Amino acid sequence: MVNQTYFWAATAVYAVVIFYLAWLGYKRTKCNADYMLAGRDIHPVILGLSYGATFISTSAIVGFGGYAAKLGMGIIWLVMLNILVGVLIAFIVFGKPTRRIGKKLGALTFPDLLGKVYKSNFMQYVTGLIIMVGMPLYSSAVLIGGGRFIEEVLSVPYLWAIIGLTAITAAYVVFGGLVAVMYTDALQGSLMIFGMSAIMIVTLSLVGGFDGFQSLTDMSHLVPAGLASTGMTGWTSFPELGSATWYTLVTTIIMGVGIGVLAQPQLAVRFMTAKDGKALNRAIPVGVIFILITTGVAYTMGALTNVYFYQQFGKISTEMTGNVDSIVPLFIDTAMPEWLVVMFVLVLLAAAMSTMSSLFHVMGTAAGHDIWVHLRKARFFPSKLRGSDEDASKLKVNKAATFIMIAASLGLAFIMPGDIIARATAMFMGLCAAAFLPAYTVAVFSKNPSRLGAIASLLTGSIVWAVWTVFVHKAESSVLKVSEILTGSPSVLEFPWTVVDSLFIALPLSIAALIIGTMIERRMAPRMTDA
Amino acid sequence: MFGIDDPWILLGYALCFISTAFGIVYGIMKWNEEVD
Numbered sequence: 001m002v003n004q005t006y007f008w009a010a011t012a013v014y015a016v017v018i019f020y021l022a023w024l025g026y027k028r029t030k031c032n033a034d035y036m037l038a039g040r041d042i043h044p045v046i047l048g049l050s051y052g053a054t055f056i057s058t059s060a061i062v063g064f065g066g067y068a069a070k071l072g073m074g075i076i077w078l079v080m081l082n083i084l085v086g087v088l089i090a091f092i093v094f095g096k097p098t099r100r101i102g103k104k105l106g107a108l109t110f111p112d113l114l115g116k117v118y119k120s121n122f123m124q125y126v127t128g129l130i131i132m133v134g135m136p137l138y139s140s141a142v143l144i145g146g147g148r149f150i151e152e153v154l155s156v157p158y159l160w161a162i163i164g165l166t167a168i169t170a171a172y173v174v175f176g177g178l179v180a181v182m183y184t185d186a187l188q189g190s191l192m193i194f195g196m197s198a199i200m201i202v203t204l205s206l207v208g209g210f211d212g213f214q215s216l217t218d219m220s221h222l223v224p225a226g227l228a229s230t231g232m233t234g235w236t237s238f239p240e241l242g243s244a245t246w247y248t249l250v251t252t253i254i255m256g257v258g259i260g261v262l263a264q265p266q267l268a269v270r271f272m273t274a275k276d277g278k279a280l281n282r283a284i285p286v287g288v289i290f291i292l293i294t295t296g297v298a299y300t301m302g303a304l305t306n307v308y309f310y311q312q313f314g315k316i317s318t319e320m321t322g323n324v325d326s327i328v329p330l331f332i333d334t335a336m337p338e339w340l341v342v343m344f345v346l347v348l349l350a351a352a353m354s355t356m357s358s359l360f361h362v363m364g365t366a367a368g369h370d371i372w373v374h375l376r377k378a379r380f381f382p383s384k385l386r387g388s389d390e391d392a393s394k395l396k397v398n399k400a401a402t403f404i405m406i407a408a409s410l411g412l413a414f415i416m417p418g419d420i421i422a423r424a425t426a427m428f429m430g431l432c433a434a435a436f437l438p439a440y441t442v443a444v445f446s447k448n449p450s451r452l453g454a455i456a457s458l459l460t461g462s463i464v465w466a467v468w469t470v471f472v473h474k475a476e477s478s479v480l481k482v483s484e485i486l487t488g489s490p491s492v493l494e495f496p497w498t499v500v501d502s503l504f505i506a507l508p509l510s511i512a513a514l515i516i517g518t519m520i521e522r523r524m525a526p527r528m529t530d531a
Numbered sequence: 532m533f534g535i536d537d538p539w540i541l542l543g544y545a546l547c548f549i550s551t552a553f554g555i556v557y558g559i560m561k562w563n564e565e566v567d
Contacts, residue, residue, distance in 0.1 A: 073535070076543040083550040092557070214534025237537035281561040288554030296547060 002153050002333070002341045010342050014191075014349070015168070018184050022172030025180025032395045035177030036108040036365055042182055042273040048286025049189030050182040050354075051270050055086060055261065056192070056291065057355030058145030058348055059138075061298040063421030066324035067253060068302030069317040069331075070227075072235035073216075074249050075302075079295045081258025087287040090262055095271040095280045097444040102272040110265035110362070111370040113272070114436075117443040118451045121374060123458065127436065128370030130462055131265055132363060132405065134431045139359040140412040141424035145325065146352030147413070148421075152329040153345055162413050169353045170406045173360045174399050178273065181357045188350030189290060195347035196297040198340055199332075203300075206335055207307040215307045222306075222316050235303050247499035252426050252475070256503045260429025263436035266362040294351075298328070305331040325421045360409070364402025372397055423475060426501070434461035434506035438514040453517030461510030468502035475499075 029035050042050075068075045098113070107113035111131065115124025147162035156164075172180045204212060213236060220234030231243020239245040261267065274280050305317045305327055312334075313320065317327045332344045373394055416424065438461065439454040469476045471483045471492050478490040491498045535541055 073540050074543070076540060076547065080543055080546040080550060083547060083554065088550060088554055088557075210533045212534075217534050217536060236535045236540055238539045278562075278564065281558055281564065283558075285555040285558035288551045292547060292551045 002345055003338045004154075006338060006342045007154065007345060010346055011349075014346055017187060018168075018172065018353075021183040021187060022176045022180040025172065025176030025178075025183050028179045029177045032369075032391045032398065033108060034179060035395055035398055036369065037269070038178040038182055038273045040103065040273060041275045042279070044274070044279045044282035045286055046182055046186040047270060047274055047279060048283035049290060050185035050358075051087075051267060051283065052287050052290030052294070053185040053189035053192060053351070053354035054266055054270070054358040055082070055355075056294045056351060057142045057425070058149065058352040059141055059355075059421050059425035060295055061196075061348065061351055062145045062149060062325055062328045063141070063423075063425060064253070064257075064295070065298040065302035065328040066326070066421075068299040069305045069327040070324050071232060071239070071245065071249055071253075072237065073299065073303045074238045075253060075299045076296070078254045078258055079292065079299060081254060082261065082291045082295055083288050085258055086261040086267075087284060087291055090267065091271075091280050091284050091287065094262065094268070094440075094444060095274075096277045098268055098271040099274050099277065099280065101444060107272065109365045109369050110268050110436075111366055113268075114439060114443055114454070115370070117449060118439075118454045120451050120455065123439070123451070123454060124370050125374070126455075126458055126462075127265075128366040130431070130435050130458075131366040132371070134428055134435075135265075135359055135363050135366075136405070136409045136412045137416075137424050138428035139356055139363065139409040140416055141421045141428075142352055142355050142359070143409060143413045144416060145421045146348060146356075148325055149329045149345070149348045149352075152326060153333050153341065159414075162410065165349070165352060165356075166406060166410045169356050169360065170403065173357045173364070173406070174402050177398075178269075178361055181361050182270075182273065184357065185354045188354040191350045192347050192354075193290060193293050195340075195343045196294050199301060199336070199344060199347075200293075200297040202336060202340055203297075203304055203308075207304050207311070212304050212307050215311075216303060219306060219310060219316070222310070224316075224318065235306055242496070244495070244499045247496060247501075248475070251499075251501040251504050252423075252430075256426045256430045256433075256501045259437075259507075260426075260431075260433040260503065263432045263440050264429065265366070265432070265436070266358040268440070269362060301331070302328060308335055356409075360402055360406050363405035363409070365398055367405055368398035368401030369394070372401060417479065420479075427469065427476065430501060430503035430506070431462065431465050433503055434465040434510050436461075437507065438511045442514065442518075450514075450518035450521045452521040453514045453519075456517035457510045457514035460513035461506050464509050465502045465506035468505050472497055472505075473500070473502050476502075 102113050105116040107116050111124045111127035114127050143162050146165050147158050150156050150161035151158040217236045223232050231240040231245040239249055309315055309317050309320050321327055321330050332341055435458055438457040442449045470480055471477055474491045477483045484490050532541055
């Protein structure tokens with residue numbers, strides 16, 4: 001267990017700095033635009049670190065690190081996609097037009113951007129609604145990851161761990177807005193780079209340096225029978241092509257998360273905080289180094305935990321603990337020197353808080369700015385509740401909505417199953433890609449984007465994703481049990497469909513809906529003009 | 532190489548480092564380029 005004295009001393013210093021940065025954010029938040037977009041003037045280094053720290057959470061380190069321990073190093077392709085798609089394509093291809101168009105239209109949130117590009121309140125409402133419904137899944141998974149780790153390492157009861165983590169994060173998000181979120185992200189991101197680098201060095205020294213990879217290769221005969229029968233071949237090799245394990249690793253973990261990152265609202269909104277395109281270019285080196293170190297270390301270390309546990313205890317990682325999400329915490333707690341355990345706890349806290357703060361902020365602004373500020377004018381709302389169009393009133397609404405969404409995430413964390421971190425993350429990213437990616441892509445690249453096409457894509461992507469998740473993709477449908485109750489079977493289709501991620505069905509259909517909707521609108525437009 | 536025999540795993544690692552190097556070089560080369 002972690003040395004309590006060291007930990008609380010380090011945490012006290014960490015908390016003081018976090019609250020100082022949060023106070024700075026609070027002081028610099030003068031208006032609603034500051035609260036939503038940090039005044040559109042954020043420093044490139046802060047932008048790069050904030051983007052990375054938001055992107056990489058406890059899910060990536062604990063959840064996917066655990067998957068690397070279970071399924072091996074094939075997950076390194078996710079690191080490659082995180083860098084290539086998540087940073088390079090995101091910043092170079094999507095970031096610049098997103099910032100330019102967002103500024104030109106005065107968009108303050110991701111749903112606001114889509115609503116204004118397509119001149120459609122419906123797009124804004126539905127996008128906001130999907131964020132409000134889907135994002136708590138991810139924020140709760142991050143919260144669970146942080147809570148489980150604190151429980152494991154500090155022996156703090158899980159309930160108090162997640163309440164404490166939520167309360168601290170909520171304090172600076174609600175009052176300091178995006179300025180506080182990004183300042184604290186930058187600190188947390190720096191801590192993550194330093195901590196993960198140290199962990200890689202110590203892990204390699206524990207398993208005999210680079211010889212540890214050979215040791216891991218030599219352990220292939222220890223692959224559990226259950227995984228071997230579904231295609232796993234070892235921890236330093238890819239699963240058999242087309243096997244169930246291959247489908248899970250490639251379609252859900254690698255592609256689902258790797259592609260899904262492009263259309264995540266909490267990341268897309270960061271492009272709109274940059275002062276100009278130059279700031280985005282300057283943020284790229286920080287972003288790629290951050291992702292390489294944090295995720296590269298987490299997945300490599302995850303796989304190498306098998307070598308350490310086998311050498312020390314004669315067991316592979318999944319035999320040490322039945323829960324995939326507990327492998328990395330157990331390894332750190334068992335193998336690392338005291339100062340590094342303290343460091344890793346802080347890294348995990350930083351990773352959890354940086355991602356959660358951004359998710360809380362996006363959910364709150366979706367509920368406040370994208371839905372409530374518009375719907376409040378409806379007749380059935382009492383006039384007392386409506387507020388006004390003044391900036392101060394909108395700011396108050398956004399703070400209140402952020403608080404409510406934080407409470408919802410905390411509530412969900414109580415009822416979600418334990419072994420869910422990586423899967424819930426992949427689910428959320430898959431939903432984002434299926435629902436938002438086609439419409440977002442057209443919004444930033446087309447000079448004449450089709451409203452009908454965008455609406456068709458948004459609805460098709462989200463509905464097909466939900467149906468496939470509930471009725472076909474066994475990993476989720478068997479947990480949700482809706483299919484089993486209604487049809488008597490956890491999946492209404494047979495293998496291999498049961499292991500093909502929802503993204504792979506929903507995204508192509510979402511693209512098709514966009515194309516068909518665009519064609520219909522183009523054909524109808526001249527007739528309407530003629531009439 | 533490094534005890535890893537599967538070329539797909541080695542390729543994954545190689546592409547991680549190549550992508551990172553590209554990002555660093557790109558950012559430095561475009562440091563002062565006016566965009567928009």
